[in-house]
Amino acid sequence: MTVSIPGPARTGPPADAGPVASPPPARPARGRRRMSRRATLRLLNAVSIVSGIAIWWLLALNGFQFPTPPEVVSKAAELWSDGVLQEDVLASLGRVLTGFLLGSALAVPVGFLMGWYTVARGLLEPWIQFFRTIPPLALLPLVLVLMGIGELPKVFVIFLAAFLACVISTYQGVVGVDRTLINAARVLGAKDGTIFLKVVVPASTPFILVGMRVGLGSAWATLVAAELLAAQAGLGYRMQQAQLYYDIATIFVGIVVIGVLGLVMDRLLLLAETRLTGWQERR
Helix, strand or coil, rough: CCCCCCCCCCCCCCCCCCCCCCCCCCHHHHHHHHHHHHHHHHHHHHHHHHHHHHHHHHHHHHHHHHCHHHHHHHHHHHHHHHHHHHHHHHHHHHHHHHHHHHHHHHHHHHHHHHHHHHHHHHHHHHHHHHHHHHHHHHHHHHHHHHHHCCCCHHHHHCCCCCHHHHHHHHHHHHHCHHHHHHHHHHHCCCCCHHHHHHHHHHHHHHHHHHHHHHHHHHHHHHHHHHHHHCCCCCCHHHHHHHHCCCCHHHHHHHHHHHHHHHHHHHHHHHHHHHHHHHCCCCC
């Protein structure tokens, strides 16, 4: 009598089952949380905007001297059809972009010099701090006397506002770099130039972009005040003219357009910050 001993149980797929497809990689939990957070933020943004417009509308209908949102939209369409709104937007955008870009372009190297070299810090920091305590608008009367009433004084005060905001942030970013990273690079044989480019610049980039965002807000605030004093076109100039004729709808058009343009430019800087500092851990 023959006794058969059973072999080990077969755990793999049947021989004729063919290749088994590997399961698709699961999305990391962190990625899902980030997408959920973004969706929540967008929903909250939409709720906030709709609620703000609703409150504005209610105030306009209950005794406050506000134009209603449809009246503002109608006025904006009228100014657009006349070509006035386009002219004012282009004039103001040109001044803001010129002053902001020049100020930021100069602030970054000056901030790096102040943060990296003690001599540059000792020579430049007193003047930076001195002018930082003086609002750029306080210098506007002197600038108008020295430079006239053309485009140069407006661009200059915008440049000054953006420069002072960005240079301080850049400087703080450089002096705030973790010394452990610098010492580790030196131990590995890196020279000062390599350390500066590979360690200091990336670590300072978030501070630079935050300074640019602050400088952008200062540039818009300075622009409107400069156009109120000496301009022949621009959103601030149009608001001043509307104030003389008690045209509140035009004033609201200027406020809304400035807010929208500033928000769009800030979001572009925020997008650049996200792309350039993707290595940085965020909460």
